[in-house]
Every structure is written in structure tokens, then in C-alpha cells.
Amino acid sequence: MRLSPRHPRYASLRVRARLAEAHRRGLVVSEGLIAQGRGEAFDYLLGERTSPGARKAERAAAEWLLAARRPVISVNGNVAALAAEEVAALARAVPGLAVEVNLFHRTGERARQVADTLRAAGIRKVLGVHPTATIPHLPSDRAKVDRRGILVADVCLVPLEDGDRAEALRALGKRVISVDLNPLSRTSRAADLPVVDEVRRALREIAQQAERRRRTARPSRFTPFDARATLGDALATIVRALTRAAARSRIAPPRRRASPRRSRGIPGRSRRTP
Ligand code: ATP
Ligand code: MG
Numbered sequence: 347m348r349l350s351p352r353h354p355r356y357a358s359l360r361v362r363a364r365l366a367e368a369h370r371r372g373l374v375v376s377e378g379l380i381a382q383g384r385g386e387a388f389d390y391l392l393g394e395r396t397s398p399g400a401r402k403a404e405r406a407a408a409e410w411l412l413a414a415r416r417p418v419i420s421v422n423g424n425v426a427a428l429a430a431e432e433v434a435a436l437a438r439a440v441p442g443l444a445v446e447v448n449l450f451h452r453t454g455e456r457a458r459q460v461a462d463t464l465r466a467a468g469i470r471k472v473l474g475v476h477p478t479a480t481i482p483h484l485p486s487d488r489a490k491v492d493r494r495g496i497l498v499a500d501v502c503l504v505p506l507e508d509g510d511r512a513e514a515l516r517a518l519g520k521r522v523i524s525v526d527l528n529p530l531s532r533t534s535r536a537a538d539l540p541v542v543d544e545v546r547r548a549l550r551e552i553a554q555q556a557e558r559r560r561r562t563a564r565p566s567r568f569t570p571f572d573a574r575a576t577l578g579d580a581l582a583t584i585v586r587a588l589t590r591a592a593a594r595s596r597i598a599p600p601r602r603r604a605s606p607r608r609s610r611g612i613p614g615r616s617r618r619t620p
Contacts, residue, residue, distance in 0.1 A: 368427035399579030
């Protein structure tokens with residue numbers, strides 16, 4: 347399908363086309379498409395931009411990754427399809443960052459596809475294609491990890507993770523940094539440092555912050571982070587956007603117009619289009 351750059355939802359349509367194509371290749375599973383839908387809904391409510399609260403979390407995430415002895419990023423099909431370049435940029439910005447494939451719906455073929463996608467983006471060493479360990483108290487393939495990666499990591503960056511696994515990693519005493527647009531998800535609530543932002547924006551910002559911090563040569567440490575406050579900030583951003591939208595519709599009831607007008611606050615939304 348040809349997409350017009352003039353379409354008000356062009357950026358989001360492009361992402362959808364990219365994921366749909368990755369789904370046809372078998373990199374992304376059907377459940378991954380649904381997960382993206384949930385993420386999009388929250389991004390819509392968050393204004394499709396990085397909030398000041400998320401930026402603060404991304405700065406802290408960069409510092410934690412640099413302070414870690416053994417940092418790791420866990421990559422699933424959606425993350426590889428959407429953000430392989432951003433994972434590669436982060437791996438350049440954080441020396442020693444291990445990159446590990448971890449799949450909820452694992453097959454050997456999909457694990458290889460994720461690894462190939464990451465290698466094509468410039469990541470030389472990819473762990474987790476042939477898992478060598480399991481994390482306790484987790485049923486199913488989600489428990490399979492690499493003993494050089496997630497098993498021994500002290501800081502785990504888990505974009506688009508499922509709640510059980512985030513909790514299991516925390517129970518092992520690891521510091522968990524999540525990237526998830528849903529501030530209400532169990533993943534966000536389980537994380538020590540929840541980043542409520544879109545995965546590509548978040549990884550790009552964390553990589554830039556890490557580069558910047560390395561240039562200052564200041565030692566990095568595990569500066570305490572208020573996870574509850576950051577989730578509260580994200581919810582407050584959503585509440586403000588909805589309150590503004592509700593107030594606008596009360597003050598100026600929509601009238602029929604020849605051309606749709608954009609409203610502010612909630613992106614890409616014309617007043618009359620459902
Ligand atoms: P749980 O409550 O167990 O954490 P969940 O609601 O998070 O479950 P999952 O399917 O396990 O559901 O994970 C998908 C999560 O990833 C959703 O919370 C969704 O908001 C988030 N998500 C999807 N796409 C993106 C994206 N592009 N960027 C950031 N977050 C995303
Ligand atoms: Mg989740």
C-alpha cells in the first residue's frame with residue numbers, strides 16, 4: 347500500500363506497515379500486533395511525544411546502564427522490527443551492554459530472525475539465540491535466557507516486556523528498567539525505573555543521554571529513582587489531555603465543517619472524525 351506523507355496519521359501508518367511486513371516475514375507474531383495497538387492508544391493519550399517525566403526517567407536510565415557492571419537489553423520481535431537501529435545506537439553508547447534475544451512466543455527460527463535483524467543493524471554479538479539457562483518461577487519459554495546475559499546481569503533494560511517476567515527479574519535482585527507506554531501495566535508497576543515512552547523515542551534518548559554523560563567523565567551511580575512518581579506524572583499527563591479535550595467539547599460543541607479541523611492536545615485528531 348502507498349502511504350501519503352500528507353495523511354494526518356502518516357507516521358503511525360508507517361510504523362503499522364513496518365510491523366505488518368515484519369509479521370508477514372514471521373519476525374513479529376500476531377499477539378505483537380495487538381500489543382502495538384495497546385501501545386499506540388496510550389501514545390495517543392500522551393500526545394505522541396516524550397513527556398518531561400519520561401525524559402527524566404530516560405536520563406536516569408542512561409546513568410544506571412553506565413553504572414551497571416553487567417547491563418543487558420532484552421529484545422523481542424516487536425523491538426527488533428521497530429527499533430533495531432536504536433538498540434544498535436544504545437549498544438554503541440553503553441560500553442559492555444549485552445544484547446539478548448528473549449521471546450514470549452519462541453521458536454528457533456524466530457530467535458534467529460531477531461538476531462539477524464539486530465546484526466543487520468550493526469550489533470556484532472547477540473545472545474539468547476540458543477538459551478543456556480532458565481530463570482526460576484516462570485513457566486514457559488519466557489524463562490529461557492543466556493547465562494552470559496540476563497542470568498548474570500545486574501541491570502536489565504526490558505522494552506515491551508510482560509509483567510510476569512519483569513517481576514521474576516526483580517525477584518532475582520536485578521534492577522529492572524522498563525520501556526512501556528502503558529503506565530498502568532504490570533511491567534511498568536514492577537520496574538525499578540519505568541520509562542513511559544514509545545520504544546524508539548525512549549532508546550534514542552537514553553543513548554543520547556549516555557553519550558552526553560560519558561563525555562562529561564562524571565562517574566555514574568545508581569541514583570535513587572522514584573518509580574511511583576514517574577508513573578503518577580504519566581497518568582497526570584493523560585488526565586490533563588483528556589480534561590482539555592472534554593472542556594473543549596463542552597465549550598464549543600462540534601458543528602459540521604467542510605474540512606476537518608485538528609484539535610490540540612490529542613494528536614492527529616480532527617473534531618469530527620471518530
Ligand atoms: P502486563 O500488564 O503483564 O505488563 P501488558 O499490558 O504490558 O501486560 P503485553 O502484551 O505484555 O501487555 O506488553 C505490551 C506492552 O507494551 C503494552 O503495555 C503496551 O502499552 C506496550 N507497547 C506496545 N508497543 C509499544 C511501543 N511501540 N513503545 C512502547 N511501549 C509499547
Ligand atoms: Mg507489560
